[in-house]
Structure formats: structure tokens, C-alpha cells
Amino acid sequence: MLQSTLILIILSLFIGAAVWLVFIWAVKRGEFDDIEGPKHRMLDEDDARSGKPNRRRDS
């Protein structure tokens, strides 16, 4: 019983650690830097490469 619990705990730690490493990699790569931009990007014209939403004009 204890043996299997131990194995499971250590296994979960390893799987969790793997996910954690993927997370760190994603942060370092800047995947979370701009969470607003991507949803606007498809509406942008070609020249807007900055990934920022287009400047909106106050009328």
C-alpha cells in the first residue's frame, strides 16, 4: 500500500515537473507577453506587425 502510494506521489511530481518546465519555457519564449494582441491580429492589415491592437481613434 505505502509502496504504491509512494510511487504514485513521485510519479505525479515528475509529471507535474514536466508541465512546470513547459510552462517556464513558454513564459521565457514570451508566449504570455501579449495576451490581448493575438485576437486582434487577424483583423490587422499587413503593416501592423507589432502585434498590438490597432490605434483606435476617438471620434
Add this chain to the structure above:
Amino acid sequence: MTPDSMVCAHCGLSITATERVRGRIAGIDQDFCCQGCRGAFLILTDAGLDDFYRRREGEIGLPAGAYENAYGEDYLANFVRPDPDGAQLCFIVDGIRCAACVWVLEKLLGRCDGVLEARLNYGNHRARVKFDPTRTSAARIFSAVARIGYLPRPLSVDQGEERAERERRALLIRFGTALFLSMQLMGYSLALYAGYFQGMDAQAKQIFHYFSAAVATPVVFYSGAPFLQGGWRNLRNGVPGMDLLIAMGVLAAYGTSLYATFAGGEVYFDTAAMIVTLILAGRLFEGAARRRAAAGIDLLLRLAPQTARRLLGEQREEISASQVRCGDLLEVRPGERFAVDAQVVGGETEVDEAPVTGEPLPVWRRPGDQVAAGTLNLSALVRVRATATAANSFIARVAQLVEEAQMRRAPIQRLVDRICALFVPAVMVLALATFLFWSWRATEISPLLAAVAVLVIACPCALGLATPMAVLVATGAAARRGILFRGGDILEMTGRLTLVAFDKTGTLTLGRPRLTDVYPAHGSVDELLALAAQAECGSSHPLAQALVAEARRRRLDFTPAQNVRTLPGRGLEATTPQGSLRVGSEAFLRQAGIDIPPSTALEGATQVHVALDADYQGVILLEDALRPEAAACLQQLHTLGLSQALLTGDSPQAAQRLAAKLPLSSVHGGLSPADKAAWITAARAERERVLMVGDGINDAPALAAAQVGCAMVGGTDIALENSDLVLTRPDLGRLVEALLLARRARILIRQNLLWAFAYNLLALPLAAAGQLAPVHAAAAMALSSICVVGNSLRLGRKELLRPEIRVN
């Protein structure tokens, strides 16, 4: 760098004079021992790896002198700007975590010799220090900041972004790590809970304790490092802050659990880990909100390009915008933005000024016209002459104003600050008392957990955020609409106004009068016009400009008069070959003893009378059309419950005629600037809270006399520095928006404070009574901060201002 201590910027070896290689890289002169070193330096800096030079010193934390290598005295001097009181330096401070850091830095800098004023913006970690250049220097200020453990860096837009990005990533990783480990920990806790009720093998329990300790340790010491460091800093500086409360709570829970792991007993590792995780989550939200609010300024600053093309003879060179000096000749192609404020000298083009003034239509600019930094050249290549450096451009000053506004504290905030300073020590005492009480009573309530809950729940984060967050969001949202508040105090006052006083010319009217009639007493119309134009051609008053424009249109010949004296609100006095010339209001001429024949045909219009010595020459009539949106806006102000007054230097008849179309409660004509100020002072004595709206120049005393002085400027710089509220576009609709926004902000601040206070007052007794687990306390605390931040963010929404306000 002196020649005897010259070392290579790349390899750090000393250079002999014969081998010295000089290079100008990123705007800084560097010395190298050989071309190879220069090349290596170039490659590293180009790749953005200049960190190498700092890292190889083997620095961890911040060794003395680390920043001195990067920023020499000469280099820092570039960032010092002259200021009425001496000099001003703006820089970014790394390592700021809470309002207490800001407080400590401001206090410590303020105590430095020669520093006149030090302000630090918590929102974007930018510091602004005014100092006396004869007593201290930029380098000394930097070393003072570095000495207490923060890293100062000269301000440029890119660096600010880079730093924010780095801190945000670090926070995200800390949070992610904490979340992952806390989830593991929850699994163990669940097993331990189950074991608590159903019985558990002692050995298995021990193993779970060990695992819990192993998982909780990195959460406390890595993810919780910002709180521990902040708490330690609080302690060392003797300034108790929020970090200290959190650090103590976490360490208490962790410490006793660790002891219990080996000595036996219950463990609370999950409490320590969850507190860290939840508070980090709160900070993550807070950071995102703050960034969104500050985005307005960054957007403004980012508009101005970083480089400019300078013309030297026939040669063109690309230089950094900060190197452009007044008088430099620049070339700007269509599609490019102007880097600095400048005057067009060659070519004609259309300019999109929307980002700066909000004017949606492109404006035609010809030689002699001004263009502002950040505006977009649309149609043709132009040559311009710089009239201001990048740091002094209109856009930079606007950004600076907004930033200053966000740093100024609302009166209500000062009260909150005072309460907070008492609050933290009081909570520590309460936590200790809770611990002692429950230890003495020896019930099933854990004394330690109750004390930890008190520490965590009491953290006045929401209280500290309530006002600044609302002010930050409101001023940011206002700036995007072309409304600049000078500070939180102004925002607060604007929300409480009862009376709006308007100047007429240029405020309610377009400020571009047209000439309607000329009645010469003797002689021809043209003679009278030419005479008046002589005196008026040096003046920037709209009436004068209309008069001179008309004279020019008729191709009249006139020479500018000598010794023109301006009497604001009354007229002009000049010496001409024909004699002493007076041009101005009826009252002004009568005062000078000139006899004016009564006339009935002149009712209503603005009159400009002309006299040569004692000889009356005639009168010129001008009319100024009402702004198209004026009537609707005044009606809206009326429905908002504000009484309105018209104060003008024009004749009472002209004022009355205008007022007939508007819902004004009182109309006063023929007032001098001093009279206007006196009228406002009198209104204030009757407990009215007055907003004065004017164009800035001749209304200056009235603007100063009112609680809030509002200047309407069309992208020019006249009243920017002297008024509390600036509309960057002459549009009265913005005024209504400003008032609505200020009212909303006031309501929100109250809601925030009420929520934060009520929350602390309710939760503290619960925690002290041992009825609140520390984990719940941490969750509730993060939730309370998120509520305040989220509530404040509602101010930034567009639909907040009722749509019918928009007139144009």
C-alpha cells in the same frame, strides 16, 4: 574618463595612447584597445547582450559600482533637464514592490543634500527628482538610490518596457511555480485530512509530512521571495508595510510546520503555500491593471519616433531623436512621424494630428506652420526646423503632465496613508494578543493559526490601492480622450463642482471673429482699418488677428507701430508718426479722455474703437460665431445640476446677445481679467465650487482664482503648465466628458474605500476570534484587492460616458 585610467570597454585592459581605438556606440563614446575588441563590443550591444558587461563583474544582487560602469557622470548629465528650481532628473527604479518602497525612496532621496523634491510613481516605477545642480549631481542621486538596494536607470521608453516585461515574466514564473507546487501540496493535505478522520499509519503520515515540507519550501523561499525581501526591507528601514505582514504570516506557518514535522504534531504547510500563491495571483491582476492604465502615456510617448533624419548641407544622417537640437534641419518623408516639435520650412503636406489633438481630419501644413512631435506626415516630403528637443516636445510634456498627475495625491489619499501607518503596528500587536489569548485559553482553536489569519487578513492592500488605482485609471482614460487632469486632487474637486464660469472668446465661441462693419468717424473705411492694423499687427489676440487679416485682404499698406503697450482686456496703446494711437474698448477710450459719439447701430457686436491722440477715428465691428456644440453642451451641464456663468471682457450687449441662446444663470460683460478673478473669488465666498473655462492667456488670474482652472488649447502650449485641467482640443463636449468622468471617479473612490474598510473591519474580529482559517483569509484578501482593481478599471470603459454627450 581620464586618460591615465583609460581601460578598454570590452576586455577591461588598460590602453596605451598609441593603440587607442575610439568608437561611438549607441550614442556613447567608448575606448577600446584594438579593433577586435570594438567589433566584439558592437556585436554584443547590437544583439542586446550588454548585460554581459554587468554580469561578468560577478554581480549577484547589486555590488557597489555596478551602475557606475554603465552610467558615467557625463552620460547621466544628458538626462538632466533644466527646471525653474534648478535641475530635474527622471529615471527608472528597479526593485520596487510596494507603496512602502516608494515611501522609503522618496524619504531617503529627500534627505540627500541638494535634493529639492523626489517623487516616485508607483504605477510605472519612474522617479522624478528635482535638485540643485551646484550641490549634487545625477551620479550622486543614482548612488544614493543604489546604496539602499534599488537599481536606478536613466529613463528612455524602451528601457521602461524592457524592465516591466522582465518583472512581469519573473512574477508569472513565481506564480506558476507556486501554483503547481501548491496543487501537489493540496493532494498531500487531502490524504492527511483523510488520515486525520480515518486513522493513518504513523509512518505514512511522516512520509506525507516530509513530502509537504519538500514541496512547500520552494514556494515560501522562491515564490515568496518578493514578500520576504520586502518584509526584510520594511524591517531594516523601520517602516512597517504590507510585505512585512505577509512575510510574518507565511514564515510563522512555515516555521511551526517544519518544527512539527520533526517534533510531531499537525503541519500547516498548505496554509503557508496558499497564502503565497493567492497573494501572487492578486499581484498579477494588479500589475495587469496598472499596465493597462499606464498604457495611455506609453502610447503617447511611443508615438514619437526614436530617430530623425538630419540634413547637413546636402548630406543626410540618421540620428537618435534625443540628439536633435533646436534649429536642426530635418527631413520627414510621407508616412513618417515627426520626431520633435518643428516648423515647416520647405514643402507642403497634410498632417494627421489625431493622436495629439484628437482632431480627426488631416490638417494642411505650409512653410511657417508648426508641427508637433508624434504627428504623422501624410502626403509629401517636407523639411522642418526643430523648435524643441525631443524631451521638451509638446507630447513629452503632455506625457509628463499625466505622469505628474498620477503621482500627485488626492487629499483623501493622504488620510488613507496616515491611517495605514498606524494600522500595521496595530495589527502586529493584535496578532500577538490573539496568539497569547488563545494559548492561554487552550481551546481547540490553534493560537498560531488565528494569529496568522489576523496578520494575513489585515494586510491593507485594498485600502492602499483604492484611491491611486481609481485616479490612475481615470487620468489614463481622460488622457486618451484629450482631457488632462493635473492630479488626483483636481479629479476629486472636478467631481464636486457646482458652478462653471466661461470665458466667451475662444471658449464658447470659435475665437475667430469676422469683421462685420466699419464705421469711420471721418475718412474712408480703408484708412481706419489701416490705422487699427498698425497697432494690432503684433498682437495674437483673435480680434487683432481678424482685423489684421481683413486689412491684409484689402491689400492695405501699413507699417507696424512702435512701442505697442497691451492692456489686457481693454486695448492697445501705440506710438505712431501720426501721434498716439489707441485701439480698444469703449471704456478704455473714455478713460483716456476721448469723446465717443453715441451710436445706436452698434448693439450686440464686439466693438473696437480707434482714436488718434484725442481725435476719435471710428469703430470697427466684429462678430464671433458660437461653437456648434456649445448650446448642447451647456444644456447637458445644466441637466447635471451645474449653474453656469459667462464672464467676458466684451461689451455687456455682446454678452447678452450670446447668452440669449444659452442656459446661463448669470451673464457679465465688460470685465477685466482682474474683475473676472474677483467675481470668482466672490462666488467661492458663497460656497460655490467654481470651474473656470478659458483660453489661458488673459484669463490666467481667473483660472488661478477658481478651484479648477480649465484651459482649452488646440494643440498649442499656451496654458499647459498653468491650468489644472487641459482640453487638448477646443471642444466643449470634452468638458462634459471630463466632468462626468470626475464624478464617476469620485463615486468609485468612495465605493473602493468603503469596501476596503468594511472588509477589514468585518474580517479582523473574525480572524482574531479564530473563526477564519489563514487560507481563507489569504483568498479573501486577494479577492478584496481584485474587487478594488476591477471596480476601478470600470472607469476606463468607453461606454461609461453617455453617448448623447458626443455632439460632433
